[in-house]
């Protein structure tokens with residue numbers, strides 16, 4: 746009898762294939778199976794679920810640490826996962842993981858995040874998918890606690906799978922792991938503030954400097970849990986229908 750094949754884990758991110766975070770996540774994925782890193786060839790943070798439709802996509806082979814075979818894609822995180830699924834992988838992945846992002850993807854950040862969108866794209870394509878982010882933006886942050894959290898969640902998902910249409914969004918502080926708690930996405934927003942300046946040609950330009958606002962009072966939200974030093978784990982979905990309203994709205998004739 747042939748040995749059962751090791752699971753294939755597709756690793757993506759939005760900080761680009763050169764980031765420390767993707768290497769840290771690939772190391773954890775490597776403990777569970779074969780690793781394929783297919784990720785943007787440059788920084789793509791906050792591109793959300795953008796896809797490339799009017800320019801060609803290119804992928805070039807890339808080796809990380811002389812250890813992981815990867816492909817650097819000239820597109821967005823969602824492009825990378827689509828291209829991996831469609832063209833670049835010789836077998837279907839058993840799991841898609843995205844990260845470790847340098848910066849939190851809790852609260853409203855989930856919506857802007859390329860890291861989360863790579864995982865969501867995995868879910869759309871029918872693969873169990875997890876997004877992993879560290880609340881610390883520093884490239885040199887201690888990611889060992891994030892890796893420990895990712896290890897627990899990857900182990901769980903490989904054993905139990907995930908319901909169709911559901912992605913897991915994991916955030917963890919830098920440093921040692923204090924524990925993982927299930928969380929709601931915090932009700933939060935940015936108060937957008939722009940700094941207006943003038944360029945050397947005397948034209949105005951603007952730089953976004955949004956301030957984050959937590960609007961949640963229930964402390965079971967992801968941001969409050971992270972503030973207490975725990976990792977937060979939130980099941981999220983790409984079906985954006987407001988089901989709580991839909992039945993009532995159907996009564997209204999338009």
Ligand code: MN
Nearest residue numbers: 759760790846
């Ligand atoms: Mn990022």
